[in-house]
Amino acid sequence: MSETFESVPRPAEAEPRRPSVGVQIGKVTVGGGAPVVVQSMTNTDTEDAVSTAKQIAELARAGSELVRITVNTPAAAAAVPRIVERLQMMGVDVPIIGDFHYNGHQLLEAEPACAELLAKYRINPGNVGFGKKKDAQFGAIIEKAIEYGKPVRIGANWGSLDQSMVAMLMDENAKRAQPWDAAHVAREALIRSALDSAAKAEEIGLPRERIILSAKVSGVQELIAVYRDLAARGNYALHLGLTEAGMGSKGITASAAALAVLLQEGIGDTIRISLTPEPGGARTGEVIVAQELLQTMGLRAFTPLVTACPGCGRTTSEFFQELAKTVQAHVREQMPLWRVKYDGVENLTLAVMGCVVNGPGESKHANIGISLPGNGEAPAAPVFIDGEKAMTLRGDSIASEFIAILDDYVASHYAARG
Numbered sequence: 001m002s003e004t005f006e007s008v009p010r011p012a013e014a015e016p017r018r019p020s021v022g023v024q025i026g027k028v029t030v031g032g033g034a035p036v037v038v039q040s041m042t043n044t045d046t047e048d049a050v051s052t053a054k055q056i057a058e059l060a061r062a063g064s065e066l067v068r069i070t071v072n073t074p075a076a077a078a079a080v081p082r083i084v085e086r087l088q089m090m091g092v093d094v095p096i097i098g099d100f101h102y103n104g105h106q107l108l109e110a111e112p113a114c115a116e117l118l119a120k121y122r123i124n125p126g127n128v129g130f131g132k133k134k135d136a137q138f139g140a141i142i143e144k145a146i147e148y149g150k151p152v153r154i155g156a157n158w159g160s161l162d163q164s165m166v167a168m169l170m171d172e173n174a175k176r177a178q179p180w181d182a183a184h185v186a187r188e189a190l191i192r193s194a195l196d197s198a199a200k201a202e203e204i205g206l207p208r209e210r211i212i213l214s215a216k217v218s219g220v221q222e223l224i225a226v227y228r229d230l231a232a233r234g235n236y237a238l239h240l241g242l243t244e245a246g247m248g249s250k251g252i253t254a255s256a257a258a259l260a261v262l263l264q265e266g267i268g269d270t271i272r273i274s275l276t277p278e279p280g281g282a283r284t285g286e287v288i289v290a291q292e293l294l295q296t297m298g299l300r301a302f303t304p305l306v307t308a309c310p311g312c313g314r315t316t317s318e319f320f321q322e323l324a325k326t327v328q329a330h331v332r333e334q335m336p337l338w339r340v341k342y343d344g345v346e347n348l349t350l351a352v353m354g355c356v357v358n359g360p361g362e363s364k365h366a367n368i369g370i371s372l373p374g375n376g377e378a379p380a381a382p383v384f385i386d387g388e389k390a391m392t393l394r395g396d397s398i399a400s401e402f403i404a405i406l407d408d409y410v411a412s413h414y415a416a417r418g
Helices: 047-062 074-089 103-108 112-115 133-148 163-172 180-204 221-231 249-263 285-295 319-341 359-365 397-413
Strands: 022-026 028-030 039-041 064-068 096-100 120-123 154-156 209-214 239-242 307-308 348-353 366-372 379-386 390-393
Touching: 022 180, 028 074, 028 133, 028 307, 039 285, 047 064, 047 074, 047 285, 047 319, 074 096, 074 112, 074 397, 096 133, 103 112, 103 133, 112 133, 112 249, 112 285, 133 180, 133 209, 154 180, 163 180, 180 209, 180 221, 221 239, 221 366, 249 285, 285 307, 285 319, 319 397, 348 359, 359 366, 359 379, 366 397, 379 397, 390 397
Parallel strands: 039 064, 064 096, 096 120, 120 154, 154 209, 209 239, 307 348, 348 366
Antiparallel strands: 022 028, 366 379, 379 390
16 A cells, blocks of 8 residues: 555645543643644653653743653553652643553553543544454553543544555455545555544543544655544544654645644644754754644644744854844743733734844834844834834843843733732
8 A cells, every 4th residue: 555645635725623631641732622732752761750840840941831751661651650649740731641652551550649630532443452352452441541530532544544444445445346546545544543443442431522633644745634534524622743744844844734734624623743863952843843833824823932033144253143032042931931921912023134134123023123234224123012122232231131021021912910
């Protein structure tokens, strides 16, 4: 069977997707018309409670609203209470999701504290069990979710398709008067795996408002095709993500290309950007990309974003680039405090421009903007506040003075939270 889909069908005039059923995960609502939620996942060994709690805290402070951890061994399951305890000591209350494959039914049964403290379970219908054991092991996990009042994400994945489902669909397809192509069969197997598993969970007794579905692939067009179909055929909350997106600009570009199309069509209730970190790089990069995707699309606001000049022959130095980087870094550093202290600061807009062509205009459109001198311009940098020229900066301390103006604006223009 081909490993790529050959087409991305879409109705000529697609109806807007109706709001999915809302799912409560701790303090976070997914679906039901709630804003799209940002999720991330740790890459620490969950048996190491100290490292795992530290990374969860880093992801939460970067803005991840849900964090998933691997629960793959008895020791990992036993570590969950210690992880939660450490997070409570750090003042971090982000919902923690347990990712189960192969032995989830055993781990949840053996470690009731793990089952109770996790905010959600994630299971893969392709490897929850095999042969005659599959239904029993799937049912055991669902029954634990019912017992502890937990939601479940049923996450089908192209890399671990339910082979019994694939075989059944291939047999059905062979009997068709006009057989589907291999791409259609593959897509149908992924979607049916998720939907049929959800139906079984509901038959066992798990309410629809505790079910989230995902059907992940690693190709952009394939992901769009699968989720359009999945959204059209069910009313479950959906988790979006391009699985194994890759590293650096490739992973960012591919994820944004796929998810932006779906989000624009109203498909998707929670997202994860599955980036491969650079060696030694921060795991929080995937959170920032997810936030920036939602914010640039106008779907959420997380942090002030900086409009910055790309530079051209008119710009005389790299100073405006350095200033833009400094301002963005300062905002990221301050946001954990600002988010708690000031109401609405995430909507602040900033501009750092490099010459007179677009500098004043872009600066006037931002809450705070600065137009640095370009080639042949007077060595002065006018600062605009809420569309009006407020002052002109000169000399070697422009960066520190502009940061001070930014901090003063935040303190004076955004109401302190109670």
